[in-house]
Amino acid sequence: MPAKRASKKSSGGGASKSARKAAPSSRAAKKSAGGKSAAKKTSGKKPGARKGVAGKKGAAKRTAAPKVLAPGDIMIVNMIPRSLSNETHQDSEPHLTVNPNNPSQIVGSAFTRNPFGGPQAPIYVSNDGGRTWSLEFVVPSQSITGDITVGFSGSSQLYTGILRLPGSLRQSILRTNTPSGPTPMNVLVDRANVDQPFVQATTFGSRDRVYVGNNDFTATGGRTATIEQSTDAARPTPTFTKVRIEARGTGSARQDGPQVRPVCHRDGTVYAVFYGWRAFNEGNNEVTADVVVVRDDLGGTGATQFKSLRDAGDGLAGKRVAQGVRFIWADTLGQQRMGGDVSIAADPRNSGTVYVAWGDVRPGTGYTLHVRRSTDRGVTWSPSDLRTIAKATNPSLAINSQGVVGLLYQQVTGTGAGARWVTQLDRSLDGVNWSNLVLARVPAASPLPQFQPYIGDYDHLVSVGRDFLGIFSANNTPDRNNFPNGVTYQRNHDFTTRRLLANNNTTQVGVSIDPFFFKVSG
């Protein structure tokens, strides 16, 4: 079993022999990680490269670019159902999961309010691959959640991590095998003083494994970055244990950042990335942090958890991919409150290849996203950025079955009334040559925020086979110019007059923030 072998041999911090074998690109990348020549070598060696890149009809030519997309390869859907055409709520901070047993079944989430104000908050459900969506009220939280993420396991169980209302920083971990209801989701965990639960789920053997990254303020010593995990989550009453993944002191910050993002690989490996906060300046709200990647080769089932990867610098668990990064807590970008960004993805063909993205403030460019890669299970990383994007947030990484990495992000361009939130998907086979796809280019100055976060502290990207599926929130004006690759609306609208229409299909409805689903066929 690859995970076990890798675990045994790499527990001291070095890349295991087996891991190197499993990752044909690792040597090339080590020599000049992120370099063009290494990338070319790498792409040439990848077994799926020709098929994936050359296109359906086999115009086989080796290239370091992902498939050239045709118009029919891109689908973007406004997810608000027609029967909610009157709504003007700020449906920000979306998340998405696809049922691996039935890719037509997709669940999305956002800060969407139950219009009836009842005891259940909604999720978005599609049973036709994302073409149409309905809103189902199955999340036990008063009308809305304070945070929500979703994850299907391989046994078709939907797991959800929420901040539950009423309450403040009240985390609930939920489960259902019928997202369409009518029964509310089962509550597996319900406890206080936890922030930003971020769910990832998988099935290993016959057992569901669920990993919830969160910032747990009940942790002692200010080391709050936590993975709350169950290695048999489908049981009637599963046990979740808290694994503290911060090995270092948090200095004057006395805590880590709220973003703790796990990712599961089918060979059992689990990675997570987080900001290890090192200082907090109370005078100007400046955070100083390390971007830390932890790994568990046994999916959290061993004697110790998330200690498979150690930093050669200090010998502690967790590789510091970047040290001393800085940003201003609660700063603003395009009406959006900022608080940092991290994302991580592992190559489904080889868990040794992993990409990380994070945000920080750089002189001259302000808040900036960075992307780097490791091809040796996180031991070494590309010394410089593979991708650097100024004035952008909400990076979300995924890698498809062909090894193409996708990077979803939202960037502010222009200034004043001309400012735009541009939601983009960049794709690359080698991490060096990137193709860009604009999903939405919408006004950044309108509508005014109803609350924060304006578009959300995250969006989300997943891969299903060769395809990339994702979700983002944006201004919902039905203007084709805002969606250069097309869009469909379920809610009533008029593209000619660029107006949203009410349930009666006549009365104009104000512009608001809506969730958009997209699928880019690989």
Added chain:
Amino acid sequence: MPTLSEEELIRESGFVFRGTVQKLKAATMTRVQVSDKTIVVRVDEVLQAPETLEDLTGTDITVELSGRQKVKAGDEAIFYTNGWLFGEGIAVRAVGVRPVKKATRAMLGMSGVAPPKNLRQQKMEERVSSADLVVTGRVTDVRLPADEGGGPMTAGRSTKRSAKAGAAAPGAAKPVRRRPITEHDPQWREAVVEVADVEKGSQKKKVVIRFPSSNDVRWYRAPKFEPGQQGVFILHKTDAAAKPQKPRLRATVTPAEAETSEAYTCLAPEDFQPIQKSSEIKTLVGGANKPDEE
């Protein structure tokens, strides 16, 4: 399950309408699994609803009956419901179904009034009913709470009780307990209210109200106060039992702790009403809840 009164049905329901049963064992949406409990009902008049659903008159929707509710095609009834599914159409779950002739209060009291107004009224009634104190008054000051260290997202960093919200007071005497740094920080403030009239609860000349000044998704709907604001304050005491018992990060104070047992809070949108509503609220409080003499 005991039969709910009409008032209870109204309170338990987000969407109340008068409708006519069109079909049994049917649904208006393919997403709904048809069963003995699912029926199609034409909405004849919306009585209580949020703004997003007030214009459904004439629409066929799916209703899932509960328990022993029985209807037959052609029946006209009042449906007390909550949301189940929104898609191409709407499906709701019935909390209760009453024949129109028996639903006198609903018909007389709610008919002809804008449905969202009825819903707001119902929510305000709930808040008034559960309130510990209802006063009419004016905000004279807004300040940081005494036990509020002025966390990093708060405007001030002083422990001084007189510190005004938004005004940093450098040189605070000693480090204070700090709340966790989180985007969901309520940023508690205290509004000092000069009381003109007590509608419910003990007589007072002044009351201090804790409110979250944050515009985070968790707190944005709570009323925000500024000096000079006048109106009716519908106040609740914090449940001290809600305090966390487990060990936690040193040097922090939780929102539950920030809500001391001495403080009244204003958390729901209905908890502050304009002064023009005072006579309506007096009526809601009613004779049974006259202010206590202190």
